[in-house]
Each structure stands twice: as C-alpha cells, then as structure tokens.
Amino acid sequence: MTEVIRDEEGRFVVELEGEIDLERAPALRKTLLDCVRRGRDVLVDLSRVTYIDSSGIASLVEALQDAGKSETRFGLIAISPEVMRVFELARLDKVFTIHPDLGSALEAGA
Amino acid sequence: MTAQASQLTSAQEPAAVSPAAPVIRVEGLQAFYGAQQVLFDVDLTVMPGEIMVVMGGSGSGKSTLLRHLVGLSRPAAGRVELLGLDITRARSMEMLALRRKIGVAFQGGALFSSMNVLDNIMLPLREHARLDRKTMEIMARLKLEVVNLAGADALMPSELSGGMLKRAAVARAIIMDPTLLFFDEPSAGLDPTVSSALDDLILKLREAMNMTMVVVTHELESAFKIADRITILDQGRILLVDDVAGVRRSDNPRIQNLLNRRSEETEVDAQAYLQRLTGETPTPPAATNETPEAS
Numbered sequence: 001m002t003e004v005i006r007d008e009e010g011r012f013v014v015e016l017e018g019e020i021d022l023e024r025a026p027a028l029r030k031t032l033l034d035c036v037r038r039g040r041d042v043l044v045d046l047s048r049v050t051y052i053d054s055s056g057i058a059s060l061v062e063a064l065q066d067a068g069k070s071e072t073r074f075g076l077i078a079i080s081p082e083v084m085r086v087f088e089l090a091r092l093d094k095v096f097t098i099h100p101d102l103g104s105a106l107e108a109g110a
Numbered sequence: 111m112t113a114q115a116s117q118l119t120s121a122q123e124p125a126a127v128s129p130a131a132p133v134i135r136v137e138g139l140q141a142f143y144g145a146q147q148v149l150f151d152v153d154l155t156v157m158p159g160e161i162m163v164v165m166g167g168s169g170s171g172k173s174t175l176l177r178h179l180v181g182l183s184r185p186a187a188g189r190v191e192l193l194g195l196d197i198t199r200a201r202s203m204e205m206l207a208l209r210r211k212i213g214v215a216f217q218g219g220a221l222f223s224s225m226n227v228l229d230n231i232m233l234p235l236r237e238h239a240r241l242d243r244k245t246m247e248i249m250a251r252l253k254l255e256v257v258n259l260a261g262a263d264a265l266m267p268s269e270l271s272g273g274m275l276k277r278a279a280v281a282r283a284i285i286m287d288p289t290l291l292f293f294d295e296p297s298a299g300l301d302p303t304v305s306s307a308l309d310d311l312i313l314k315l316r317e318a319m320n321m322t323m324v325v326v327t328h329e330l331e332s333a334f335k336i337a338d339r340i341t342i343l344d345q346g347r348i349l350l351v352d353d354v355a356g357v358r359r360s361d362n363p364r365i366q367n368l369l370n371r372r373s374e375e376t377e378v379d380a381q382a383y384l385q386r387l388t389g390e391t392p393t394p395p396a397a398t399n400e401t402p403e404a405s
C-alpha cells in the first residue's frame with residue numbers, strides 16, 4: 001500500500017493504492033487520525049485499492065468517528081464493487097459518505 | 111456414477127468456480143482411531159469460492175475428515191494441501207501463517223466461558239496481529255454486525271442462545287477475513303428458522319468476501335441450499351462428489367437412504383467387532399493417538 005496526501009481546496013485528500021491488510025492497517029490508521037486531528041475535512045480516495053480487509057475498514061471507521069467529534073467531514077471516494085460488497089455486508093454504506101469520484105465530492109462540498 | 115468419476119467430472123467442469131488452483135487438495139487420506147480405520151483413501155478437491163458440503167451418516171468419517179482438513183489431526187497416510195501448502199509436512203511457521211488465512215466455526219461455538227463475546231471474537235487477532243485495541247474492537251463489532259449480533263459484545267457466552275452462540279462462533283471464525291472457512295455442523299440443534307438464517311449468512315459471506323467454504327452437516331435442507339458441490343462419505347469412503355442436482359438424481363441406494371433419512375443396517379466387520387468386544391486390537395498400520403469422537 002502506498003499513500004499520497006495532498007491539499008485540495010483546503011481539505012486533505014488521502015490517495016491509497018494496493019492492498020490494505022493487517023500489516024498495513026496500523027500505518028493507515030496513523031495517517032488518517034493525523035489528518036483528522038489537524039482539523040481539516042478529509043477525503044479518502046480508494047479508487048486504486050485492490051483489497052481492504054477488516055483492519056483497514058476499522059481504521060476508516062475510527063477516523064470517521066474522530067472527524068465527527070471534531071466536527072470535520074470525512075468522506076470516501078471511488079469504492080470498487082468488491083470493497084462495496086464488504087461495506088454493504090456490514091451496512092457501512094449507511095455510515096460513510098461515499099462519492100463516485102473526486103469531482104463529485106468537491107461539487108458536493110465534501 | 112462412481113465417486114472417482116463424479117469427482118473428475120466436477121473438477122473438470124466446476125460450477126461457478128474460477129479456473130485457479132484448488133484451495134483444498136486431499137489425496138489418499140487415511141485415518142485411524144487406534145486400530146480402527148475411519149478414513150480410506152479419501153481424495154477431495156475444493157476450488158476457490160466454492161462451498162463444499164460434506165455429508166454422511168453417524169460414523170461416516172465426516173468429522174474426522176474435518177479434523178484433518180483443519181490440521182487438528184495428522185493423517186496415517188496421504189496428503190492434505192490447503193492454499194498450496196501440504197499441511198502434513200509443513201513447518202510450524204508455515205502453519206502459523208496458514209492459520210491466519212483459515213477460520214473454523216466449531217459445532218458448540220467453542221467460546222471461552224470466562225470472556226465476554228467481544229473478547230472471544232478478538233482472540234485470534236490478539237494471537238496473530240499487532241493492532242491497536244480500538245482497531246480490534248471495531249473489527250470485532252463489525253463482525254457482530256455481519257452475523258446479526260450487534261450489541262451482544264458485553265454478553266458472556268452463558269447468556270447466549272444456541273443460535274447466538276453459533277453466530278458468535280462465526281464472527282470469531284471470520285475476524286481475520288479468512289480465505290478459507292470451515293463449519294462444523296452449523297445447523298445442529300437449531301430450529302428451522304434460525305438454521306435457515308445461518309444458511310443465508312453463509313451464502314452472504316461467500317458472496318461478499320469470496321471465501322471458500324467447507325461445511326460439514328447432516329442437514330439435507332441446509333446442504334441443498336448452500337452447496338455448490340456435496341461430498342457424501344459412507345463408512346470412511348467417499349461415495350459421491352457432485353452438485354446438488356447430481357446428488358438428487360443418484361440411484362445409489364445408500365445415498366437414497368441418506369436423502370430419505372432411512373435407517374440402514376450397518377455392515378458389520380465381524381472380526382473387527384469381535385476384537386472390539388474382547389479388547390484385542392490388531393497392530394494398526396499407522397495409528398494416531400487420538401480419542402474417538404462422534405461423526
């Protein structure tokens with residue numbers, strides 16, 4: 001997994017790539033919580049993620065919870081159908097704001 | 111159709127499975143309890159994403175087969191390969207790595223009575239992963255959501271119904287997102303409604319997580335609902351491996367008996383029976399040191 005963090009109109013966009021598993025999840029958790037705790041809105045681009053396991057999803061959930069506490073927004077972009085099936089299994093599609101692409105997310109003011 | 115022929119046909123034309131290498135390959139598996147042979151030259155192949163149901167009457171060897179598939183028993187002869195690793199020859203580090211990819215939902219739940227549900231479910235993570243406790247708790251609660259046990263995290267196993275125990279066992283079995291999931295009699299002791307819901311859960315898990323599953327059961331209705339293929343064991347030998355339609359149309363009288371739930375006179379090996387009664391046991395070809403269990 002590689003991570004790229006960039007500034008997009010005042011919000012962090014975290015671009016993830018590859019597989020997110022038990023080995024990678026701790027680093028992802030740290031990255032996401034660091035971004036959220038800096039008080040900015042966060043968008044996580046999952047378009048190049050080929051696999052994400054429960055530990056990666058748990059990191060997203062924890063970051064979402066922290067964002068809620070600090071009243072910043074936390075959204076996901078471009079979830080693949082495979083990952084979406086796992087989200088739907090745990091009904092996480094009802095919890096996260098999920099945008100089809102970055103343009104839609106920016107347009108929606110996320 | 112013979113078991114061998116049926117299995118070859120199914121292996122060449124698998125239903126709804128990828129052309130990738132088998133997830134499970136069993137060749138020539140033999141097992142004994144003391145002097146008594148309980149598995150005879152069992153061959154079995156399970157393909158990625160497939161749900162293989164193993165059926166058979168009491169004493170057919172299905173639980174023994176499961177114990178060998180999950181590495182709890184060592185075969186007297188033969189080979190058991192999981193995810194490309196021959197577990198009969200694997201080193202302990204290889205087995206440790208393999209166990210991260212395998213989940214087992216035991217018949218009785220096998221939860222620790224002194225731990226609440228959440229701690230029980232997190233147990234494999236604490237053994238195999240280095241994660242923040244908060245991450246592990248969220249993972250465990252996600253699995254409780256998946257198995258429809260949301261909010262049960264603080265309950266003790268003694269406070270759970272039979273169906274809830276089974277679901278908690280499934281939650282623990284899938285906590286590591288296994289590639290391969292084994293179920294031992296998931297429907298045993300459950301009423302039809304709860305049993306059917308568990309079948310739905312098995313299918314849902316396969317669809318969402320693309321797991322390969324082996325389900326040992328004696329519940330026909332459940333088997334026909336969830337199976338891609340069914341292996342029927344009889345007195346330690348594979349009688350048939352086929353899809354549901356193939357099993358239904360089999361004219362083998364022993365399979366028909368199983369399907370129609372007719373009791374059947376078990377063939378008696380007079381010599382072995384006499385030896386059991388008198389306590390005289392012949393020297394086995396290669397014996398395990400296990401205790402017998404119900405199949």
